Amino acid sequence: MSVIDDYLKNLPSDQKQNLEHIRSLAKGLVPEAEETIGYGMPVLKYKGKYLLGFAPFKDHMSIFPGAEAVELMSAKLTGFKTSKGTVQFTVKRPIPDQLLTEIIVICKNRIS
Numbered sequence: 001m002s003v004i005d006d007y008l009k010n011l012p013s014d015q016k017q018n019l020e021h022i023r024s025l026a027k028g029l030v031p032e033a034e035e036t037i038g039y040g041m042p043v044l045k046y047k048g049k050y051l052l053g054f055a056p057f058k059d060h061m062s063i064f065p066g067a068e069a070v071e072l073m074s075a076k077l078t079g080f081k082t083s084k085g086t087v088q089f090t091v092k093r094p095i096p097d098q099l100l101t102e103i104i105v106i107c108k109n110r111i112s
Contacts, residue, residue, distance in 0.1 A: 002035045003035060003036060003037050003042075004023060004035045004036075004037070004042040007037060007041070007042050008020060008042070011056055012056075014091045015056040015061060015091065018061055018089075018091060018094055019042070019054050019055075019056060019061060021094075022052075022054050022063060022095075022100065023035075023042065023044070023054070025097060025100055025101065025104065026044055026051070026052055026104050027044070029101065029104050029105065029108065030044070030046050030051060030104065030108050032046065033045065033046050033051055034046075034048075038050065038053065039053060039064075040055075041053050041054065041055035041064075042054055042055065046107075046108060046111050047111050047112075049111050050066070051104075051107050051108065051111065052064065052065050052103075052104060052107050059090070060081075060088045060089060060090050061088070061089055061090070061091075062086050062087060062088050062089070063086070063087050063089075063095065063100075063103070064085055064086055065085065065087065065103045065104070065106070065107050066085045066107065066110070067084045067085040068106065068110060069085075069103050069106040069107055069110070070082050070083075070084065070085055070086065070087060072106055073099070073102060073103055073106070076099055076102070077099070079093070080093075080095065087103070
């Protein structure tokens with residue numbers, strides 16, 4: 001069991017499914033990403049550098065791709081609450097896979 005599995009195991013099933021989906025999509029795009037815990041949440045690292053974080057909260061979930069990705073994707077993120085480096089979403093309104101893929105690719109390219 002990885003540290004992320006351990007983190008996710010006690011979450012409500014709907015949040016767990018959403019966050020596991022993000023994790024799976026990210027690992028599919030960046031299979032060499034390392035799973036760890038950073039800033040008290042699941043984090044994927046690529047080439048030893050921060051790639052993407054994700055976490056549940058009471059009324060939403062968030063991904064933390066960094067300020068550059070949020071800024072570059074701002075026109076496509078209009079339906080989501082964003083702040084510097086953060087995108088919030090809910091179980092009923094998850095981030096579409098195409099949008100999430102674009103964000104992860106931006107994060108990977110930032111490191112490469």
